[in-house]
Amino acid sequence: MTGTSETKNAQARAAAILADAGIVLTDAERARIEIADFGLGELERSGLEIVVYENNDRYCAKDLVLFPRQTCPEHRHPPVGDDPGKRETFRVRKGTVLLCVEGDPTPNPRAVVPPGSEAHYTVFHEIVLKPGDQYTIEPNIRHWFQAGDEPAVVSEFSSTSRDEYDVFTDPRIRRVPESQEG
Amino acid sequence: MTGTSETKNAQARAAAILADAGIVLTDAERARIEIADFGLGELERSGLEIVVYENNDRYCAKDLVLFPRQTCPEHRHPPVGDDPGKRETFRVRKGTVLLCVEGDPTPNPRAVVPPGSEAHYTVFHEIVLKPGDQYTIEPNIRHWFQAGDEPAVVSEFSSTSRDEYDVFTDPRIRRVPESQEG
Numbered sequence: 001m002t003g004t005s006e007t008k009n010a011q012a013r014a015a016a017i018l019a020d021a022g023i024v025l026t027d028a029e030r031a032r033i034e035i036a037d038f039g040l041g042e043l044e045r046s047g048l049e050i051v052v053y054e055n056n057d058r059y060c061a062k063d064l065v066l067f068p069r070q071t072c073p074e075h076r077h078p079p080v081g082d083d084p085g086k087r088e089t090f091r092v093r094k095g096t097v098l099l100c101v102e103g104d105p106t107p108n109p110r111a112v113v114p115p116g117s118e119a120h121y122t123v124f125h126e127i128v129l130k131p132g133d134q135y136t137i138e139p140n141i142r143h144w145f146q147a148g149d150e151p152a153v154v155s156e157f158s159s160t161s162r163d164e165y166d167v168f169t170d171p172r173i174r175r176v177p178e179s180q181e182g
Numbered sequence: 183m184t185g186t187s188e189t190k191n192a193q194a195r196a197a198a199i200l201a202d203a204g205i206v207l208t209d210a211e212r213a214r215i216e217i218a219d220f221g222l223g224e225l226e227r228s229g230l231e232i233v234v235y236e237n238n239d240r241y242c243a244k245d246l247v248l249f250p251r252q253t254c255p256e257h258r259h260p261p262v263g264d265d266p267g268k269r270e271t272f273r274v275r276k277g278t279v280l281l282c283v284e285g286d287p288t289p290n291p292r293a294v295v296p297p298g299s300e301a302h303y304t305v306f307h308e309i310v311l312k313p314g315d316q317y318t319i320e321p322n323i324r325h326w327f328q329a330g331d332e333p334a335v336v337s338e339f340s341s342t343s344r345d346e347y348d349v350f351t352d353p354r355i356r357r358v359p360e361s362q363e364g
Contacts, residue, residue: 022204024275024313053316054271054339059241061271061339089236089243093206131206134235157236157243157339 006043010035014049014065017151021094023063025051033065038073039174045114048072052161060086060161064154066097066147071114074100074121074144074169080162085139088158092129095152099127099135099145111146120170129154142169188225192217196231196247203276203335205245207233215247220255221356227296230254234343242268242343246336248279248329253296256282256303256326256351262344267321270340274311277334281309281317281327293328302352311336324351 285307
């Protein structure tokens, strides 16, 4: 994401959504909320707001914010060297998250692929997660997720996170960890 | 912990503290909150209330509840087989947590050793954690922690948790994962 004012605006919105979920951040954390638009330039539709609490060589913990109907595009976490690939557990704190993974397609899913990106979404087994619900995604399983009509907050517990190795279905996507603008 | 009514009472108190911190649990999770008195039979002084969200062979995530001035007794997480020992990150969500670890003793610490257990507490380097603060404890480092005068909630992100291998300084302690009474 480039554009300082758009980044700062998205950070402020994400911070407000986290606060509304009862999640306390320090000032420094608020200033470095990662705003990921995946290089698509349509943050409201395709993007994710991320607070990384801890990421070390054994485990990782983040909170993820989605604006209403915002979508984290389809991707998977492949093996990297000795690492079998990131395993991750999503636990929804606020709002509704529509999570699509590999498996039998759900008839009439609630998640809607971002218009114009239909060619780059291939998995449609939908799991609907409400606050208190959680789901674990095994390494290398393709998945994407979208908030319902309200903002959503998801706690992500996982093995080590190496975002730069994520494989996105959409070849237009560039997933470079953002330099935060403080 | 034995005693169904004491367990149920402690579960209800812990659930209320979590709810007050904005943390949503399912009914099933509320019914299986672990009440650990470490075999000491003085839960109000020495104990911990635990919700395990996920514990697999790569990572673990829990929320920990402490009643006012309740203390989790001094212990360490030793290496187990190929595992170098549990590394854990505490992030305080609510209240104040007085965390004592190995290192230079803090003059006039705020944490107070539970009366009668003075012989079994040996580390007094105190870190005071408020909501939004976090601290990572490396494997095999002795530590203990206590809530301030208000209840506290701590999110714990860690490598795999193997409570049965924890080494407590107090030889009276029996740390058996509790059977939950639903």
